[in-house]
Amino acid sequence: xxxxxxxxxxxxxxxxxxxxxxxxxxxxxxxxxxxxxxxxxxxxxxxxxxxxxxxxxxxxxxxxxxxxxxxxxxxxxxxxxxxxxxxxxxxxxxxxxxxxxxxxxxxxxxxxxxxxxxxxxxxxxxxxxxxxxxxxxxxxxxxxxxxxxxxxxxxxxxxxxxxxxxxxxxxxxxxxxxxxxxxxxxxxxxxxxxxxxxxxxxxxxxxxxxxxxxxxxxxxxxxxxxxxxxxxxxxxxxxxxxxxxxxxxxxxxxxxxxxxxxxxxxxxxxxxxxxxxxxxxxxxxxxxxxxxxxxxxxxxxxxxxxxxxxxxxxxxxxxxxxxxx
Numbered sequence: 001x002x003x004x005x006x007x008x009x010x011x012x013x014x015x016x017x018x019x020x021x022x023x024x025x026x027x028x029x030x031x032x033x034x035x036x037x038x039x040x041x042x043x044x045x046x047x048x049x050x051x052x053x054x055x056x057x058x059x060x061x062x063x064x065x066x067x068x069x070x071x072x073x074x075x076x077x078x079x080x081x082x083x084x085x086x087x088x089x090x091x092x093x094x095x096x097x098x099x100x101x102x103x104x105x106x107x108x109x110x111x112x113x114x115x116x117x118x119x120x121x122x123x124x125x126x127x128x129x130x131x132x133x134x135x136x137x138x139x140x141x142x143x144x145x146x147x148x149x150x151x152x153x154x155x156x157x158x159x160x161x162x163x164x165x166x167x168x169x170x171x172x173x174x175x176x177x178x179x180x181x182x183x184x185x186x187x188x189x190x191x192x193x194x195x196x197x198x199x200x201x202x203x204x205x206x207x208x209x210x211x212x213x214x215x216x217x218x219x220x221x222x223x224x225x226x227x228x229x230x231x232x233x234x235x236x237x238x239x240x241x242x243x244x245x246x247x248x249x250x251x252x253x254x255x256x257x258x259x260x261x262x263x264x265x266x267x268x269x270x271x272x273x274x275x276x277x278x279x280x281x282x283x284x285x286x287x288x289x290x291x292x293x294x295x296x297x298x299x300x301x302x303x304x305x306x307x308x309x310x311x312x313x314x315x316x317x318x319x320x321x322x323x324x325x
Contacts, residue, residue, distance in 0.1 A: 046075050053082045062090035111158045118155065122148040169212045176206045176241055176248070183217060187224050194233045198224075201240040209248055209317060211298055216317075219294035222287035223252045223313045230256030230311065247300065250315040258306040267304055268292045291315060 013019060053066045066083040068076055125145035133141065180200055191198050227237050235255040242249050259267060266272045270289040291313075292302040299318040306312070 046072055050075065050078060050082070053079060053086075057082065057086055057089065060093070062086050062093070107158060111155045114155050115152070118148055118152050122152065169214055171210050172213050173208050173210045174213055174216075175208050177202065177204065179213075179217065180239070180241065183220055183224070186221060187228070190225065190228050191237065194228065194231070194235075196228055196231055196234070197236050199236065199238045201238060202242065206241060206243055206248075211317065212294070215294045215297060219291040219315060220250060220252075222291050223250075223315060226287050227252050227254035227256065227311070227313070230254060232256070246318065248317040250317075251312060252315075253307065253312045254310045256310045258311045259304055264304055264306075268302060288313070 049067055056062075056064065056066065066079055066086055068079045068083050122145060125141055125148060128141045129138070129145060180202065184198065184200065187198060224237065224239060231237055231254045237255070238251075238253040240251045240253075242251075268288050268291075270286060272289075288302065288304070295302045295315055295317070300316040303314040303316070304311070305314065
């Protein structure tokens with residue numbers, strides 16, 4: 001075996017062949033570690049492209065094509081398959097959206113067409129009720145009139161559901177105080193029927209907001225109508241509006257029984273009606289659902305809460321809907 005000629009080195013170090021073997025092994029291990037690290041980085045970069053493509057599809061960002069060439073055949077095939085899926089999914093979603101829009105337009109048109117014969121039926125039935133009729137005849141005519149009015153309400157609800165998702169309204173800059181005045185003219189007669197007082201609380205310095213006027217008005221009317229429905233006769237409802245730099249908040253506080261635990265989670269769902277704590281007159285389960293959709297169209301939210309006084313519904317419009325003062 002080769003050894004050092006220097007006696008001191010012979011005593012301190014092992015023979016030269018062992019040292020060379022150790023150095024060769026160490027160099028091999030170091031090379032292997034560096035190689036694995038380098039390949040890990042390269043594979044990580046390739047996998048990052050796959051992860052990005054997955055997130056792109058998950059977020060329904062289907063317009064931008066996915067990179068399908070990364071230098072590794074297996075990755076290329078996987079990314080190509082994901083790009084094909086993106087393209088197919090995009091076409092399917094476009095067809096679904098077009099189908100839904102057509103269905104909504106057909107429902108809206110049908111509901112509109114039904115209103116004319118219904119108006120004739122109800123008008124004629126109302127005229128007949130003014131005449132002197134036999135008891136049996138009066139009961140039949142009254143039944144026709146009541147059924148016609150009920151169908152009219154159904155048609156009105158159907159129109160709300162079909163129209164609310166159609167982007168056919170232009171955003172406008174409105175004055176909140178004037179809008180609340182217009183709403184009061186609509187809501188006061190409804191509240192007066194139950195001897196309910198409506199109180200409006202707001203600052204005169206509220207800034208104008210840019211919104212879909214009809215949608216916003218419909219949402220607020222639905223919320224207040226809901227509050228009137230569940231507030232006892234002679235009760236009180238407070239409608240308030242306030243602003244900060246980020247959002248505009250409309251709040252409706254009633255003196256009803258409040259939301260049940262189930263209603264807190266489900267009352268904003270379309271056609272949801274089961275609510276043992278807030279029973280009342282005829283309700284189709286669409287008012288709060290429509291308000292939620294309108295809030296979302298204005299980049300806001302709808303919140304349901306219970307307070308010591310009763311139920312409180314908060315309708316928020318984000319800062320994107322606030323105009324310059």
